[in-house]
Amino acid sequence: MAIHLYDSLERKLKELQPAQPDGVFRFYNCGPTVYAPAHIGNFRTFVINDVLRRLLELEFGKDKVKHVRNLTDVDDRTIGQTQVEKRPLGEITEKWTDLFHADCAALNCLRPHHEPAATGYIKEQVNMIEVLMQKGHAYRAADGSVYFKVSSFADYGRLSRVKERELLVTDATADSDHKNSVSDFALWKAYKPEEDGDVKWPGPRGAAEGRPGWHIECSAMSKALLGDTIDLHTGGEDLEFPHHENEIAQSECCNGVPFSRHWYHSKHLLVDGTTMSKSRGNYYTLGDLTAKGYSAMAVRYALLMGHPRKQLNFTLNSLHAATEALEELALRRQALIQDLKADPSVPPSSRFNGALDALRNDLNVPAALGAIFSQFNQMKPSLGYSREQASADIAALDRVLLVLGVDLPAVLQHLADESAPTEAPTEITALADKRWAAKQAKDFAGADALRKELTAAGWAMLDGKNGYRLERLKG
RNA sequence: GGCGCGGUAGCCAAGUGGUAAGGCCGAGCUCUGCAAAAGCUCUAUUCGGCGGUUCGAUUCCGCCCCGCGCCUCCA
Structure with a gap:
């Protein structure tokens, strides 16, 4: 085509x-x-x-x-x-x-x-x-x-x-x-x-x-x-x-x-349904958005969510949707490779040809993204999805993402930076330690009470097998 | 006034003369004490309104309503 x-x-x-x-x-x-x-x-x-x-x-x-x-x-x-x-x-x-x-x-x-x-x-x-x-x-x-x-x-x-x-x-x-x-x-x-x-x-x-x-x-x-x-x-x-x-x-x-x-x-980008202007307060530079914690890759994705020949309505909401969609893609691609020991350096399969054809057809990016997800959702390490198939399919995915300029490793990097252990104040770590001890002692009521305190203080405590992580709550 | 575009689920957004992709949000379930993560599942009888053409229209035509962009140095 x-x-x-x-x-x-x-x-x-x-x-x-x-x-x-x-x-x-x-x-x-x-x-x-x-x-x-x-x-x-x-x-x-x-x-x-x-x-x-x-x-x-x-x-x-x-x-x-x-x-x-x-x-x-x-x-x-x-x-x-x-x-x-x-x-x-x-x-x-x-x-x-x-x-x-x-x-x-x-x-x-x-x-x-x-x-x-x-x-x-x-x-x-x-x-x-x-x-x-x-x-x-x-x-x-x-x-x-x-x-x-x-x-x-x-x-x-x-x-x-x-x-x-x-x-x-x-x-x-x-x-x-x-x-x-x-x-x-x-x-x-x-x-x-x-x-x-x-x-x-x-x-x-x-x-x-x-x-x-x-x-x-x-x-x-x-x-x-x-x-x-x-x-x-x-x-x-x-x-x-x-x-x-x-x-x-x-x-x-x-x-x-x-x-x-x-x-x-x-066509132009609209923000919140109307043309961007400083007086309306809907004027964004890339720096404005990354300062809010969004990744540049998510911005790229959000800018690609609509057909290029149709005005696209950009909102912080759609940027959030872009962020989540990208992370889903990046995380699941990574999991597939790990679980199936797939090797994406093989020749690509035809799995994402539909997405490529959507692009060849007047640069229909949203149709391509739709095709990517509907195909990707079928790439499950369940029944009979072999390492060979996974390898070729992921190679095909990588090829279409390369055309879109969507850099999944960059997404993972941003994710890693974001969830990097932020320095929690000592009173927070003290609370967390207390809760961990209560949990180990099977004092669940006490542990739950302490979790509430942490939440109120703006921190999420993520339990692991041998320890916990603290993450600042968003918003 | 002129030129052009669009109105599809809570939000973003494809699409086709034969009966609605996908993402986000949300909900339920499974699994873990809880939470998170992960997995599974569900989420428009309907495509701005009214007519018309058609066996059949969201998709074609007409009218109406609403919104948006551009019109000499804004991508």
Whole structure:
């Protein structure tokens, strides 16, 4: 079964295949703007793209996928942050890039093969703008900025059906600076000393010094790293318009060939049934969640619980469900291996092919998870489940979990860290010792009374054969 | 106003023209003095409402109600 993915441009499921004769699948995923910590909504998109990349690698081979994801390190927001923090742009973007990478690693996202930063490709962007100006698709405005002339590209609006829209004229659009038309968008922004600090580069021929507009970076970096026509371009639903619409216009007018053969947009994450916002108090970063004791792997799993093309409602409740589901999987896989002496390094069975096919079918992750559990629930060391079967089945499980990027050892590690004996205060250990003694003396009434005291004090006493463990009660 | 999406058990969430995956929560049982752990089992006659098409619709069509997202620099 081949991989089929919904194409936002043609609005139908299409098979994914590399176009180039080298058989390498080229895909570009719009990355973060590094001016603040990324939130879990951002990560839903990146995790989905990570699963897609892993699936492509399974399908075409590990060395047959080229994944590029950019870092937007110069734009209104990053520059705005230099004013807030009173630090140079580079320091700020480096700081947030580092955190982004740490979060990605914790979420078990593979590093893209290339992660170009916009400031590293100024020359390529300037070149592209110059070509667009030469071809009459762009013009210099009075202040030295350069704008793309939307009316020069007949196909404009095909992706987002923008022509069918009534553009809402906001202050931002009405304040068209020096644009000839509200639809035109900036390719190059002339330097404004009062806003831009020392952020500026020499501009395209005939333009003022300044900085690139947002959209051009993806066009230029995609061209530089993947070529004029790529196999797939992805991003969050919000990027469909104007960002991707503008990218198509720039790239196709510059290169004269189709920009991307396939477009894919994942839907946004909702939190508590509505869009995330700081004022609503439903805005989470990965750090916010891990600080509450949840594992990053559980967050990844929770972000994968819904279909990528449907808004997913994330709640602390669903994160708890994710945590429990993952632990169940990890613990039972481990128990199977131990009980049956299974060896997962054998060739995989076909047991989880249904889950894999669900992924190949438009990245239906929730269906895949359902298939995983219903199959996994049948892997019981009861009647006739042999070591050989278990080995091959677990190998198959591991393969599909690898595609999902679900790292079970990390789950077990988190579990171990969590239940590591926490230092109990001496009065608690004294109570526990007393209870243990009472129990040994078969004074069960006394033991129960002491357990109650411990519970009231917030501690659970877990009896073993030869001793006990104390665990802090949650909540 | 425009574009688009969705309403499936307490929560999250797949799905199909032929009669509802899965996870969480909850319940019962077994097993251990108790507790925990583990094991077993159960948990939507029903898919927002009303019509229509059909032998048959949650799945197709129409209308209505409700919710959500996006609409020039937010993944």
